[in-house]
Amino acid sequence: MAFDKKRKHSGEQSQAKRSQSKAGTKRQKTEKRVVAVDDLPWKTVEIPEMFDDAEGFYGLEEIEGVDVVREGDVVKFVAAVPKNKAEKDGGDDGEEFEGFDDTPEESSPVDTKAKDQKKEPKAKKKDAKESKKQPKDGKKDAMDQKKPAPQPEEDPELVSNLFTSIDTLPDVEPEEEVDVSEWAPLELSPDMLSAIGNLRFSKPTPIQARAIPEIINGRDVIGKASTGSGKTLAFGIPIVESWLAKQTEGKKDEKRQPTAMILSPTRELAHQISDHLKKLCDGLVSSPYICSVTGGLAIQKQLRQLEKADIIIGTPGRLWEVISTEPKIMNSIRGIDFLVVDEADRLLKDGQFKEAEDILKALDRTAPGEEAEEDSDSDEEPTPKHNRQTLVFSATFNKALQQKLAGKARFNLMGEAESLEHLLKKLNFREAKPKFIDTNPVSQMADRLKEGLIHCGDLEKDLYLYAVLLLQPTRRALVFTNAINTVRRLTPFLQNLNLPAISLHSDMEQKARLRSLEKFKADPPKNPAPGSSSNQAPILVATDVAARGLDIPNVDLVIHYHVPRSADDYVHRSGRTARATQSGVSIMLCGPKEDIPTQRLIAKVHASAAAASGKSKKDLLGVQTIDIDRRLVSHLKPRVTLSKKITETTIAKEKGAKEDDWLKNAAEELGIVLDDDEFGKVGSWKGKGSGKKQKEREAREVGKQEVKQWRWELKELLSRRVNTGVSEKYLNGVDVEGLLRGVRSEFLGQVEGLGL
Numbered sequence: 229m230a231f232d233k234k235r236k237h238s239g240e241q242s243q244a245k246r247s248q249s250k251a252g253t254k255r256q257k258t259e260k261r262v263v264a265v266d267d268l269p270w271k272t273v274e275i276p277e278m279f280d281d282a283e284g285f286y287g288l289e290e291i292e293g294v295d296v297v298r299e300g301d302v303v304k305f306v307a308a309v310p311k312n313k314a315e316k317d318g319g320d321d322g323e324e325f326e327g328f329d330d331t332p333e334e335s336s337p338v339d340t341k342a343k344d345q346k347k348e349p350k351a352k353k354k355d356a357k358e359s360k361k362q363p364k365d366g367k368k369d370a371m372d373q374k375k376p377a378p379q380p381e382e383d384p385e386l387v388s389n390l391f392t393s394i395d396t397l398p399d400v401e402p403e404e405e406v407d408v409s410e411w412a413p414l415e416l417s418p419d420m421l422s423a424i425g426n427l428r429f430s431k432p433t434p435i436q437a438r439a440i441p442e443i444i445n446g447r448d449v450i451g452k453a454s455t456g457s458g459k460t461l462a463f464g465i466p467i468v469e470s471w472l473a474k475q476t477e478g479k480k481d482e483k484r485q486p487t488a489m490i491l492s493p494t495r496e497l498a499h500q501i502s503d504h505l506k507k508l509c510d511g512l513v514s515s516p517y518i519c520s521v522t523g524g525l526a527i528q529k530q531l532r533q534l535e536k537a538d539i540i541i542g543t544p545g546r547l548w549e550v551i552s553t554e555p556k557i558m559n560s561i562r563g564i565d566f567l568v569v570d571e572a573d574r575l576l577k578d579g580q581f582k583e584a585e586d587i588l589k590a591l592d593r594t595a596p597g598e599e600a601e602e603d604s605d606s607d608e609e610p611t612p613k614h615n616r617q618t619l620v621f622s623a624t625f626n627k628a629l630q631q632k633l634a635g636k637a638r639f640n641l642m643g644e645a646e647s648l649e650h651l652l653k654k655l656n657f658r659e660a661k662p663k664f665i666d667t668n669p670v671s672q673m674a675d676r677l678k679e680g681l682i683h684c685g686d687l688e689k690d691l692y693l694y695a696v697l698l699l700q701p702t703r704r705a706l707v708f709t710n711a712i713n714t715v716r717r718l719t720p721f722l723q724n725l726n727l728p729a730i731s732l733h734s735d736m737e738q739k740a741r742l743r744s745l746e747k748f749k750a751d752p753p754k755n756p757a758p759g760s761s762s763n764q765a766p767i768l769v770a771t772d773v774a775a776r777g778l779d780i781p782n783v784d785l786v787i788h789y790h791v792p793r794s795a796d797d798y799v800h801r802s803g804r805t806a807r808a809t810q811s812g813v814s815i816m817l818c819g820p821k822e823d824i825p826t827q828r829l830i831a832k833v834h835a836s837a838a839a840a841s842g843k844s845k846k847d848l849l850g851v852q853t854i855d856i857d858r859r860l861v862s863h864l865k866p867r868v869t870l871s872k873k874i875t876e877t878t879i880a881k882e883k884g885a886k887e888d889d890w891l892k893n894a895a896e897e898l899g900i901v902l903d904d905d906e907f908g909k910v911g912s913w914k915g916k917g918s919g920k921k922q923k924e925r926e927a928r929e930v931g932k933q934e935v936k937q938w939r940w941e942l943k944e945l946l947s948r949r950v951n952t953g954v955s956e957k958y959l960n961g962v963d964v965e966g967l968l969r970g971v972r973s974e975f976l977g978q979v980e981g982l983g984l
């Protein structure tokens with residue numbers, strides 16, 4: 229079983245952690261026995277940084293493979309312990325069990341040598357790292373000494389019975405080291421290569437291969453590369469390299485100054501960049517202090533973190549709020565070596581331009597007592613007084629700007645006030661012409677992405693959405709909509725159809741948003757209970773809040789329930805799949821009214837590819853029209869109609885109850901008593917939108933019994949096989965339960981064209 233507990237961070241905890249990781253990697257015979265609670269190999273639960281104080285959950289630890297046995301008032305913990313240890317201790321002879329052993333199990337001299345040789349570089353690194361982390365005053369030794377744990381009473385018979393039912397710890401073979409020789413041309417330090425090896429990235433992505441050397445050579449870089457192509461490490465690796473170089477040059481004891489500041493348009497993205505860089509740095513002998521500064525964290529805590537930060541990642545709004553009031557921190561930030569603007573084009577859209585501009589101005593302002601302040605609004609070319617490099621990255625840049633950056637038009641950076649050109653001007657590059665790297669000049673879409681389009685009636689979208697999801701039960705799907713209300717409706721609609729749908733939109737609390745993301749990332753159980761559909765891959769129904777930058781592993785399918793509002797939105801939404809080395813599918817559901825905007829959008833996204841191939845833009849280049857078997861779709865209709873009715877009635881009732889509460893409260897405050905008749909009249913006004921209101925009222929009047937009946941009918945339908953009406957074979961073969969358990973779905977009709 230697995231359970232959690234909370235206790236103080238201590239040396240014992242890290243001891244247990246190390247012990248546990250060793251237990252996981254070596255073959256050792258184990259035996260179950262009663263173990264003192266402090267001797268169990270507790271594992272710290274990682275709580276995302278953005279949870280602030282995590283409602284008191286920081287310091288939470290968990291453990292697996294332990295049985296809790298209650299004997300009267302005494303609770304005991306039974307776990308697998310190394311057999312030799314148990315034997316050495318004499319089993320139940322009353323001696324104390326001293327915790328999980330950290331020393332390697334004895335093996336033959338040949339084995340040991342081979343193992344040691346292979347593991348040597350890592351071991352050295354780990355030693356160095358551990359020695360760095362050790363407190364100087366020798367407290368560590370004291371901490372590592374195992375405290376004698378109170379000996380729990382044990383009943384050998386009871387314990388041995390329990391042992392028979394518990395598996396021993398799993399044997400895990402050490403992972404093969406990754407060959408990083410393809411990174412050699414980038415001339416990175418051995419420490420960095422080893423950290424990259426830890427991430428198991430055997431070669432750089434194209435943007436990394438081109439941008440890293442330029443940045444290391446001191447160039448200002450504007451990088452454009454498709455979604456999921458590794459842009460974070462394209463700027464992250466050179467920043468960390470620069471920090472490492474400072475350490476070896478002995479500059480670490482000089483005045484504390486951060487190395488880099490990274491501006492991100494969204495809070496989630498800032499935390500993701502921070503996590504990504506931390507993961508890279510996990511493999512280093514010594515690591516920079518990385519901190520993220522976004523809304524949702526206490527300002528005081530952020531100030532403390534900023535004082536010791538080497539790499540700062542933040543959203544402009546909160547960053548400006550914090551640093552503008554702290555001259556000391558502002559001054560130290562003025563000395564950064566790198567300024568990064570990630571997703572630069574989005575930064576402008578979200579009304580964060582003002583704060584971004586304020587930060588940029590402040591960076592170049594001289595500290596009081598130094599030189600006079602320059603007029604930053606002057607039209608003259610600013611002369612950079614700073615020595616930092618500026619790096620700007622995105623998958624999408626405005627076309628005209630791209631041409632200018634690529635040297636095909638005049639590059640004067642004098643556009644309208646709120647344009648990317650203006651922002652670039654404010655960035656005050658060190659060089660007159662920064663290096664523009666475009667790794668995907670022809671297409672902005674990821675290489676392994678297949679794009680599809682399904683034409684359907686405006687009122688048939690729910691039906692087609694369900695059909696596509698049913699056809700792809702093992703694909704982790706992200707469904708994008710243009711409206712929060714659609715997310716609120718589609719999620720229960722799919723859940724009623726036994727599909728594991730999860731919501732994500734900006735009206736949700738930050739913590740709920742994070743929980744949704746965590747649920748979406750979790751794997752469905754491998755062996756679901758018979759009759760359960762729980763191995764259906766999770767489905768996230770979201771607004772564009774999830775469209776930019778989020779790197780969610782194993783998203784195989786993106787469905788645009790509404791056609792996106794802009795070509796760039798389409799690129800970024802679709803870019804949540806087919807990331808890095810993976811492939812994926814993006815499908816748009818297109819109603820008749822959306823036909824023309826869709827054609828325009830596709831032409832825009834694929835314009836360069838069309839021009840390069842000499843084909844007309846109207847050819848829907850790269851986007852395949854998909855024909856779903858319409859007979860199949862019509863057979864799904866009854867269940868979809870029922871689920872829609874149930875969902876809409878439930879939402880209308882909930883909404884109605886809220887409106888009633890509001891009306892009652894308002895009447896109470898005015899001292900008016902409304903009887904039931906009057907109450908009904910208040911809600912039945914006639915005016916704009918009254919048709920919708922009327923429908924909602926009708927839905928509210930549906931009795932509980934009727935909804936119950938619908939639910940029962942739906943359950944019945946879902947338990948039956950889908951009759952495709954194609955042939956007897958199909959009639960017998962279609963098993964929705966089977967489908968939901970992950971059986972491939974050829975019998976429901978193939979999706980033509982995509983080879984799904």
Ligand SMILES: Nc1ncnc2c1ncn2[C@@H]1O[C@H](COP(=O)(O)OP(=O)(O)OP(=O)(O)O)[C@@H](O)[C@H]1O
Binds near residue numbers: 459777808809
């Ligand atoms: N060299 C590499 N080899 C394999 N995978 C890599 C490599 N570099 C980065 N990745 C992985 O690729 C994924 C996408 O990287 P990242 O999030 O940096 O993409 P991005 O280009 O910033 O995407 P977006 O434009 O959507 O923000 C991440 O999971 C990352 O760990």
